[in-house]
Amino acid sequence: MIANSIVRWAAIAALSFSLAACKSSEERAQEHYESGVALLEGGETEKALVEFRNVFNLDPLHREARTTYARIVRDQGNTREAFGQYLRLIEQYPEDVEGRIALSEMAFLTGNWDEFDRHSEKVQELAGDDPRVKAIATTARFRQAAIAKDRPTMQAAVSDAAALAEDLPDNPLLRRVLIEGYLRDQKFADALAQLDLAIEGEGDKKVFHLQKLAVLTQLADFPAVETQLRTMIDIFPEDEALKRQLIRFYMARQEPEKVEDFLRTIADPTAEDPAYYLMLVQFLRQQSGSDAALAEITRSLESGADPVLMRSLRAGIQFEQGKRDVAIAELEDILATAEPEQDLSRVRVALARMLISMGNEVGARRLVEEVLAEFPNQTEALKMQAAWQIDADQTDQAISTLRTVLDNSPEDVGAMTLMAQAYTRAGNQDLARDFLSLAVEQSGNAPEESIRYARGLIREESYLPAESTLISSLRANPNNVSVLNELGRLYLAMDDISRAQQIVDTLRRVGTEQAQGNARTLEVQLLAKQEGPDSALEYLSELAQEDGNSAAKIAVVRALLSAGKVEDALASAESALAEDPENPSLRFMLYATQAAAGxxxxxxxxxxxxxxxxxxxxxxxxxxxxxxxxxxxxxxxxxxxxxxxxxxxxxxxxxxxxxxxxxxxxxxxxxxxxxxxxxxxxSNSPVIANNLASLLSNHRDDPESLERAYNAAKRLRNTTVPPFQDTFGWILFKRGEFEEALTYLEPAAKALSTDPIVQYHLAKTYQALENTESAKAAFEAVLEATGELDTRPEIEEARQFLRDAE
CATH class of the missing domain: 1.25.40.10 (Tetratricopeptide repeat domain)
Structure with a gap:
């Protein structure tokens, strides 16, 4: 019986295997697909994905499995894999509408414009009446109109998007069109409504939060700005720029108590990077004085904070108090008594900074070298080294040093600023501008970085980008007096009277002493532009009547002298001094006016x-x-x-x-x-660099002096200032770079037509290029710009050339 049973079970097993072997790969793939669907319905998504992958191994053309799999990974946020799966789907089934819709949406949301154009055009051919396809078509129309700056078409697209959104309230493309359109038309209430919906559905997208913050700032709804910043800090706790922005917001609002409260929530003296604790101590020092900061440090020491850090911090404050010997002794004691394995690089760098401020650069360099020998990537030491290299015109070495800093600390704003200085010194203004822009972005539009970048743009007369930079900074730092003042000066340069007046009014509302002083200065310049110098003088005279306003009195005298009214200026100076006879500034003003009067x-x-x-x-x-x-x-x-x-x-x-x-x-x-x-x-002064390089290149011919002149003058590359053009062009001539020298010397000679030496430089360049006729004309210009008694070697050479030419 047992033997018969075994035979019977073996036969059944063999039959089952033969039946399974008879199933096609398509049938088995279908089984895996159905299993995957069942798992998906049961909430076991990852197991379902495994089943769908089994389907692809057996039947790569299984449409339903591919569609379902692509939809799942897209819902999971894996856009890259979803995009690839949908691409595979439409390669197999080019008419698949769902695939084309998904690809169009993902391409738009990731900024892949070539793919968006390709799939959006095709899906409109396949299913133009589908509401989701209409949304894609409307989005494409809005995008093209924005590129073409076709405002009416953009507005029409926004209206269509609003109508479609009634049936498709969660469509991500329509939402973005509505947000962008409302922002462009300054329909801030509508934009906020859409942004709130976007944040509700896609709260992890930082762009929506940033846009909402910008709108609230534009509306000057400062309580809402504060709430939004705090919300963003909760959602994006790793974004340090947001924390700094909230601190600047409180400072601009003159709410120091909120700054302290916030800093105490994030400052930890025991943290691996105690940057916010250092910020807290610095804040206390500025707001409440050094004693308050020292008391905070004492509390931290008592609570078990790193004694090396706290003692170093205390020494820094004592140094600022003027107790320099005490501070240096404290740091030296730390270095002498610390355990051998302790990292004391920060202490050495802090001591090096103190030594520099006391004029002991040799000692500071020694400390920095010691730090870098032990810790080659120590950020602060590298930045100090780079600053020295820049000062020494070793720009290639400085750039290499700063690259090391940014490789290890890519968000270091100070390193970006130094990199901009290095590229400026090397004469590469484009890269310098790029790093200044990066510093602005990384600092969260901080005032100092924004003003520095804007001033560079203003020097190039790139007024609109400068305006945009300053406005962004003002949004992040409402009522910041320095940014407002810079913006006011920009509007004066642009002859934008109405907006300059708005800045003056805003400064007056801010009301601090600095703001009021800046407002008065801008007002004078504004009146001079708008109504002429007499109105400006009248306004200055009114200011001068205010008690103790000696600056206005001096300005009145200067204005009178500029207008050629010497006697009036003298009378005004005497009157001002009579009211305050011991004031040295007013006395100096009177003596200068006497000199002007003869x-x-x-x-x-x-x-x-x-x-x-x-x-x-x-x-x-x-x-x-x-x-x-x-x-x-x-x-x-x-x-x-x-x-x-x-x-x-x-x-x-x-x-x-x-x-x-x-x-x-x-x-x-x-x-x-x-x-x-x-x-x-x-060494940062371009005028000093120019004068030194000019003397070296004009009066010395040894290779060392010429190289010294070239290194000092490299920053003058692409300059449009005629004396700088002459200096750099002549250095290029002496280096044998005649063609490039000509691009500088021709405009310099045109602008400085009465300077015989500038004309001589141009003549010599033409001569080197064997352009005899141009050289002759330039040498003639040399003699026209001087007298017959001038016996300088350059002038005699010009005379000899022309005699030989005759």
Missing amino acids: DIPSAIEGYKQLVKEDPARDRVWIALARAYAATEQTELSNKAISDGIAANPASPNLLWAKATILERSGDIDGAIAVYEDMYAEN
């Missing part, structure tokens, strides 16, 4: 008395030197400059005057030495 002896006596009382007044020393020079007392003029420098050895104004005197007297080496000292103190 009473130079009285001016000289006044200047002498001022510098006797306070030798640190470098501007007075220069005025005294000019007064002596005006009466041909050259020795006394030179002595005034020398005495001024003895009292103010680092004064750039006096050093500049000394360099000019040395150059005029023929002491070129002495002038170069002065400019070298000035350049070492302020």
Whole structure:
């Protein structure tokens, strides 16, 4: 019996296997598909996806499985895989409407415009009456109209989108069209309604939150702005820019108590990166004084915070209080007593910064080198090294150093700003502009970064991008006085009187002393543009009547002098000083007015008395030197400059005057030495760089001097300032780059037609290019710009060339 049973079961098994083997791959694929559907209905999505993948292994053309699988992964947010699955579907079934709709929507939402155009056009051919296809068509029409700046067509598309949205309230394409359209037409209430719906359905999309924040800021609904910022911080806790933006918002609203409350919620002295705790301490120092900040540090030390960090922080505050020796001793003690395995790189960098401010750059460099030897990627040390490299015109090395910083800390705004400085110094303005723009973006439109970028754009007369930058910063930092002032100056440059007046009105509403001062200055300039100098002068006179407003009184005198009303200026200066006879600024104003009126002896006596009382007044020393020079007392003029420098050895104004005197007297080496000292103190000044490079290239021919001149002048590449063009063009000539030199020297010679040396530079370039006729004309221009008694070598060479040519 047992043997028979075994035989019977073996036969049944064999029969089952043979039946299974008879099933086609399509039939087995269908079974997997049906199993997947059942699993999906039971809520077991991942198992269902496995079954659908089994379907594809058996039957790659299974349409329902492909459609269902693509829909599931799209719903899961896996757009990339969903897009690929739908592409596979329409390759197999080109007329599949669902696939084309899905591809059109995903392509639009990801900005894949080629794919959007391809699929949206095809689906309109296949099912133009489908409401979802109408939504796609409306979106395509709106997009094309936006590209073409066709406002009527855009508005018509928005109306169609609103009508379609009644039946398709959750359609993502219609929602985006409505939001963009309403924002363009400044229908802010409608835009907010759509943004709220978008956030409700797609709350993880930061763009909707940012758009809502921008609308609320535009509407000046500041309580709602605060709520929105806090909501965004809750949803996107890793976005540090939002936290900084909320802090700036509170500061702009003059709500320091809210700043402190918020900082205390996010500041942790024990965190791996205690940036917000450092911000809290700095805030307390600014708002409540150093003692409040030191008390906070003491509490942190008592609660178990890192003693090295807290002691370093305390030393920094003591240094700012003027207790420099105490602060340095504190840091040196930390370095001497710390455990060998401790990372003390931050302490060394902090000490290096202190040493720099005390003039000990050698000690600071040694510390930074020690840090980088142990920690080659220490961000702050690398930034200090890069700053030194920029100052030394080692721009290639600085750029390489800063790339290392940004590789390790891609959000470092300070490194981006330094990178912009390096590219500016290297003469690559395009890349410098790009990094300034990145710094603005990364800082969350912070005022300092925005103003820096805007000023660069304004110098290039790119007014509209500058305006956009400043407005974005103002939205993020409502009523920021610095941004408002910069925007007001921009509108004056654009001759946009109405918006300049709006800025003046806003500054007055802000009401702080700085805001009121900026408003007055802009108002004067506005009146001068709008109604002429007399109206501006009248307004200044009214301001001058205010008690203690010496700045307005000085401005009145300057305005009268500019208008040629010397006697009125003198009377006004005397009247102002009579009201406040001990005011040094008003006394200086009177003496300067006396000099302008021709009473130079009285001016000289006044200047002498001022510098006797306070030798640190470098501007007075220069005025005294000019007064002596005006009466041909050259020795006394030179002595005034020398005495001024003895009292103010680092004064750039006096050093500049000394360099000019040395150059005029023929002491070129002495002038170069002065400019070298000035350049070492302020290598960011393009004027100092130009003057140093000009003297080096005009008066020295050794390779080292020429390379020094080129490195200092690289920032002048693409300049449109004629003296800078002449300097850089002549350096290129001496480097043998004649064709490029010509692109600078021709416009320089045209603009500086009365300068014989500039004409000589152009003539020599033509001569090097064997353009004899142009060289002859340029050498003739050299002689036309000078007299017969001029025996400078360049002039004699011009005469000889023309004699030879004849």
